[in-house]
Amino acid sequence: MIDKQWASATEAVADISDGASLAVGGFGLSGNPIALIEALLAQGTTDLRIVSNNCGVDDWGLGILLAAGRIRRMTSSYVGENKEFERQFLSGELELELTPQGTLAEKLRAGGSGIAxxxxxxxxxxxxxxxxxxxxxxxxxxxxxxxxxxxxxxxxxxxxxxxxxxxxAITTDFALVHALAGDRYGNLVFNKAARNFNPLAAMAGRICIAQVEHLVEPGDLDPDRIHLPGVFVHRVVEVGADAPKRIERRTVAAEGS
Structure with missing residues (x-):
């Protein structure tokens, strides 16, 4: 299928079943595929095994799936910003494979590259x-x-x-990622730090679902700007430039400093 555009996040995640494994992009709250996560929450999928650098915060990102009791196991490198994560892990409700951050990135890349x-x-x-x-x-x-x-x-x-x-190496049933722009063939461009784990997660998923802020026609993206070729992407959903984004911890300088 060359045209990989899907009409909605709801339709794109509809076949993610209970017990599925997912690689999810994002670092902190930067580059979170929140529209896909919210669609997954709404359809009630549970018992998920998720590979992601972290699990969002209590009310955003993967944290909303965690709070709803939908995640059985996390493979992560950093879990320190989510009190509910701590509670579930220490109470025995959640399984965690804690993995060094660079190792986690390479495990995803290796899985997507066919390296065992x-x-x-x-x-x-x-x-x-x-x-x-x-x-x-x-x-x-x-x-x-x-x-x-x-x-x-x-x-x-x-x-x-x-x-x-x-x-x-890590491979998963699905991958959920966020990109700044993509074309209908699945070629993706990420925005600065929001690139983070997104390309690696996309590579590791047997079926990669990408939410993009801007969907363009094939040929509109400069080939030298493409960060992830469409061979790794199977479904593309446009969420718009006003897709919600959260700042994990806002830090500002005092006036006059």
Whole structure:
């Protein structure tokens, strides 16, 4: 299908079923595919396994799915801005695979590139490699599920020898991403910092759904400006330039400073 435009976010996410795995773009609240998340919330999909850098905040981004009890497992690198996330994790309601941020990015990229696994120095000598990092708690606060130990190998000779830990790539059933612009063939352009995890999440999803602020005709995008080729994108929904955006933590200078 060359024309990948869909009429609405509701229609685009309609076949995401209970128990599905999703890679979701965004960093903090920057680049969140909020229209797709809200459509997923409205249709009642539950028991989701989500891979995303973080889980939004209590009332925005993935946080609205979390607050509704729709997420079973998160694979993330940062979870510190969401009190409900903390409560669900420590009470045993939510499973968490905590992953170093750069490793998470590479796991998504590798999955989208057909690479099964890779070795990295990140995490060597810690519970990331050795196992036992809490992934789920019992209600009484004891650890119910700990992370497994990972393969560690030494590469290099002499003084250059270093230990590396094996990390498996990530692929998911679906990906939800936000872009500044896209054409009907699925080619996407992201806006500055809102690019963040969006291209990587898109690559990892077997079916990628992109919400775009501006939908243009094929050929209207400068090929040198395209950040993600349409081969990775399967559905495109236009949400408009006035799509809501939130600032996670507003910081301003004092007057006259």
């Amino acid at each position: 696994a890779f070795y990295t120095q990140t995490g060597v000598g810690t519970q990331v490699a050795e196992g036992g990092l809490p992934q789920r708690y019992h209600p009484d606060g004891t650890v119910a599920v700990g992370s497994p130990a990972k393969d560690v190998r030494t590469f290099g000779l002499g003084d250059d020898a270093r230990e590396y830990v094996l990390e498996e």
